[in-house]
Amino acid sequence: MFRKLKGPVIFLLMFLDVQVIVGSTPICVHGHTGCQTLSLADLFDRVIQHSARVHGLSSDLHSEYEQYFLPSKNKISKINRNCHTSYILTPNGKENAQRLAGEDLTGVILKLLLAWRDPLSQFHRSMAQHEDFTSFSGNKALEMSDMMHLLGMISNSVRGLISNEALGPQASSSEARPMNDQQLLYCFRRDSNKIQIYLKILKCRIAPEQGC
Amino acid sequence: MVLLTPYPTQSPASMAKGSVLLWRRTYGRLTPILLLLLLSGRPEGTSVGPPGKPRLISCRSPEKETFTCQWEPGSSGGLATQHALYYHTENSEKVFECPDYETAGENSCFFNKTYTSIWVSYNITVVARNALGNSCSDSIDVDVMNIVQPHHPENVTVTLEDGDNPYLQVKWEKPHRVDTRSGWVTLSYELCVKREKDNKSELHFAGQQKHFRIFRPIPGEVYVVKVRCKPDHGYWSEWSSPAFMKVPDYIPREKSMWILMAVFTSFILLILAWALVLKKSSVKHFFLPPVPGPKIKGFDSHLLKKGKSEEIFSVLISQGFPPTSDGEDLLVEYLEVSEGLQQDPAPTALPEAQEQQRDRSPAPIADSGQGSSVHHTLQVKSGEESGTRSVKQTPAFSGPLVTSSSSSQAPKPDGKANTISSSSSSSRPSCVQGTLYVAEVLIEGLPPATEQDRQVTPAGVSPCNSPVDSDYTQDESGLSGNRGTAQRPDVSPSAFKPTEYVEVQNVNQEDRLILRPKAKEDIGDLWQVGLRGQEYSKVSELINNHLLLLERGSTSAGPSYGATEGPVEGRAQQQPAKPTLQQGLNGYVDTGSMLAPY
Numbered sequence: 001m002f003r004k005l006k007g008p009v010i011f012l013l014m015f016l017d018v019q020v021i022v023g024s025t026p027i028c029v030h031g032h033t034g035c036q037t038l039s040l041a042d043l044f045d046r047v048i049q050h051s052a053r054v055h056g057l058s059s060d061l062h063s064e065y066e067q068y069f070l071p072s073k074n075k076i077s078k079i080n081r082n083c084h085t086s087y088i089l090t091p092n093g094k095e096n097a098q099r100l101a102g103e104d105l106t107g108v109i110l111k112l113l114l115a116w117r118d119p120l121s122q123f124h125r126s127m128a129q130h131e132d133f134t135s136f137s138g139n140k141a142l143e144m145s146d147m148m149h150l151l152g153m154i155s156n157s158v159r160g161l162i163s164n165e166a167l168g169p170q171a172s173s174s175e176a177r178p179m180n181d182q183q184l185l186y187c188f189r190r191d192s193n194k195i196q197i198y199l200k201i202l203k204c205r206i207a208p209e210q211g212c
Numbered sequence: 213m214v215l216l217t218p219y220p221t222q223s224p225a226s227m228a229k230g231s232v233l234l235w236r237r238t239y240g241r242l243t244p245i246l247l248l249l250l251l252s253g254r255p256e257g258t259s260v261g262p263p264g265k266p267r268l269i270s271c272r273s274p275e276k277e278t279f280t281c282q283w284e285p286g287s288s289g290g291l292a293t294q295h296a297l298y299y300h301t302e303n304s305e306k307v308f309e310c311p312d313y314e315t316a317g318e319n320s321c322f323f324n325k326t327y328t329s330i331w332v333s334y335n336i337t338v339v340a341r342n343a344l345g346n347s348c349s350d351s352i353d354v355d356v357m358n359i360v361q362p363h364h365p366e367n368v369t370v371t372l373e374d375g376d377n378p379y380l381q382v383k384w385e386k387p388h389r390v391d392t393r394s395g396w397v398t399l400s401y402e403l404c405v406k407r408e409k410d411n412k413s414e415l416h417f418a419g420q421q422k423h424f425r426i427f428r429p430i431p432g433e434v435y436v437v438k439v440r441c442k443p444d445h446g447y448w449s450e451w452s453s454p455a456f457m458k459v460p461d462y463i464p465r466e467k468s469m470w471i472l473m474a475v476f477t478s479f480i481l482l483i484l485a486w487a488l489v490l491k492k493s494s495v496k497h498f499f500l501p502p503v504p505g506p507k508i509k510g511f512d513s514h515l516l517k518k519g520k521s522e523e524i525f526s527v528l529i530s531q532g533f534p535p536t537s538d539g540e541d542l543l544v545e546y547l548e549v550s551e552g553l554q555q556d557p558a559p560t561a562l563p564e565a566q567e568q569q570r571d572r573s574p575a576p577i578a579d580s581g582q583g584s585s586v587h588h589t590l591q592v593k594s595g596e597e598s599g600t601r602s603v604k605q606t607p608a609f610s611g612p613l614v615t616s617s618s619s620s621q622a623p624k625p626d627g628k629a630n631t632i633s634s635s636s637s638s639s640r641p642s643c644v645q646g647t648l649y650v651a652e653v654l655i656e657g658l659p660p661a662t663e664q665d666r667q668v669t670p671a672g673v674s675p676c677n678s679p680v681d682s683d684y685t686q687d688e689s690g691l692s693g694n695r696g697t698a699q700r701p702d703v704s705p706s707a708f709k710p711t712e713y714v715e716v717q718n719v720n721q722e723d724r725l726i727l728r729p730k731a732k733e734d735i736g737d738l739w740q741v742g743l744r745g746q747e748y749s750k751v752s753e754l755i756n757n758h759l760l761l762l763e764r765g766s767t768s769a770g771p772s773y774g775a776t777e778g779p780v781e782g783r784a785q786q787q788p789a790k791p792t793l794q795q796g797l798n799g800y801v802d803t804g805s806m807l808a809p810y
Binding site for chain 2: 211
């Protein structure tokens with residue numbers, strides 16, 4: 001089941017990166033020579049599709065985890081719902097999200113993406129080592145490691161896109177609170193949904209051609 | 213809970229006393245009844261107590277901006293119970309009560325926009341409270357992002373679009389409160405299409421579009437269409453109210469066109485078949501040409517079928533095989549009839565000569581060889597002294613040898629007319645065809661004039677037939693043997709007609725010569741030919757009944773005399789021995805006669 005994470009993380013990387021390599025020619029937004037141009041709406045659509053897929057996968061992961069590892073319902077209700085990304089101020093409603101400027105909204109998205117790079121890799125490592133996960137094949141562990149690697153690469157490149165002020169305070173990896181897997185999955189599911197909704201709002205605000 | 217007091221307590225007020233007394237009386241009688249009722253009405257056996265545990269049914273958000281929770285109350289416990297919903301958000305222990313119990317109906321709590329936060333986990337609990345106690349329901353954790361269930365789509369319409377490909381166009385609108393324009397909620401739609409006559413329904417996923425086409429609607433059917441929607445990660449809505457569409461009865465154009473074409477093609481095929489039947493024989497001849505049958509003259513295939521071989525062969529034979537040809541091997545024979553100049557005992561000896569001739573006449577040699585000649589003698593007996601008429605007949609050179617004996621008729625007292633008859637005895641063989649005889653009849657009685665004065669009249673000759681009168685007759689009017697011309701013998705030389713010739717055209721089956729008159733030009737040619745190419749001998753006179761005096765005659769040359777000895781027939785063998793005689797002659801010498809008969 002963790003195999004599914006590979007896809008979503010790669011997609012996360014994709015919409016972090018402005019330039020997406022498709023085939024032999026890269027895709028540019030501004031129409032540079034040698035690039036295959038995509039309209040902004042198309043680009044947004046691609047990204048939104050990826051994020052939707054990510055969220056779907058994360059939901060499946062979460063439900064499977066609960067089913068497999070935590071059959072008792074009582075435990076769930078008592079889990080602390082503090083995600084490590086709680087420090088990021090995210091709009092909790094439609095009006096709040098619409099009130100945010102485009103740049104701010106984009107910053108929020110990026111922050112979220114960046115915040116999840118390390119926990120995911122951590123989770124991947126723990127998944128391989130944990131005795132409960134020995135039923136998973138070695139391939140899935142390999143996919144997870146690839147996914148983490150890609151996520152790390154993109155987070156480094158994204159760091160240059162936005163100014164440090166917009167990013168705000170970041171939690172370093174050493175300060176990251178240890179999360180159990182269930183909580184991690186729960187938080188990831190929520191955050192992936194946030195990313196998806198924020199992207200949609202951005203798209204309908206910037207390029208409202210289709211699907212808005 | 214009911215408090216029972218067996219005895220009324222003493223009250224200071226007299227009124228209270230009275231009411232208590234009254235109360236006591238009524239309840240005193242009713243109490244056991246009530247107790248019984250209560251006990252019977254509660255099979256659990258429990259008495260009135262705290263309320264039963266309520267149960268949260270569901271919390272739903274129609275547009276991800278508000279949400280409503282509903283619960284099911286438990287047993288009331290016999291007393292009036294109130295329910296209250298309490299919630300607290302994650303990370304906060306502060307408990308809030310439901311802000312709105314009425315909007316969503318009974319046993320529900322409505323959270324409006326102010327109180328709704330997305331991506332926040334709500335912990336909701338319902339408490340039922342009555343006089344005796346309260347009861348809490350199980351808590352549930354709700355995140356609004358997960359509980360979105362929109363209302364059903366609105367304004368579902370179905371229209372029929374006509375054209376070459378008719379289809380049903382279904383259109384609908386989003387549920388009115390959902391905000392899809394800002395991208396907050398993304399809805400996907402689904403159709404349920406069902407034909408009224410059919411119990412099966414089809415589900416069609418329509419994506420995010422708000423229209424759908426149903427192709428190839430069945431004419432005469434009623435279509436029932438329902439639509440529902442679903443957010444990205446949420447629950448399906450209820451089905452919308454169905455929309456009905458009756459498809460009118462009509463045959464699609466392409467079908468009717470096919471039918472028309474089929475009818476047309478069958479019509480054409482019918483006509484072709486009829487024409488074929490009419491022209492059956494010619495078509496058959498075209499494709500299967502008939503094998504040509506044997507082309508044998510006289511061959512009758514019917515006889516062959518009958519199987520009578522004798523008839524077939526007889527038919528084949530009797531057709532005159534070997535085929536005769538007209539005009540081939542023409543035998544031109546000139547028959548000269550000359551008038552005797554001297555008194556000669558010939559007339560008297562004629563019969564003898566004739567007899568001799570007849571006797572001596574061997575079997576007439578008939579052959580078809582070239583160069584053989586035919587001898588003919590025609591003698592005319594004339595009993596008159598005026599003269600004898602002798603008919604000399606010289607056959608053409610290239611004819612077969614035919615001999616004939618002539619018989620003379622009894623001299624008539626009138627010597628003027630004589631019939632020249634040339635008869636063929638029965639002993640004589642059949643005539644050879646292809647001989648042409650031209651008879652010149654010289655009329656006697658003329659003064660002894662030169663030969664130029666001799667007038668000849670053509671005479672028909674029928675050497676083969678005994679009664680030959682039919683072919684030629686010389687009646688008293690004239691000596692003419694042919695049909696065409698009748699020359700009147702005239703004494704005066706000037707009255708004599710020029711020589712006319714007859715041509716033997718054919719010898720028919722009865723050994724009769726069929727003559728036809730020869731034109732003068734032809735005759736002239738003949739003469740010339742005869743003179744150059746053929747030599748004819750003219751019998752001038754008969755001597756001693758066995759000697760023919762031949763004279764070579766020509767148009768220019770005068771007669772010359774030559775004598776030939778012996779009868780003509782007998783001479784046949786001797787003829788080659790006397791070439792000089794012939795050459796010396798100036799008359800007609802038939803070289804053919806000189807040749808030995810073969």
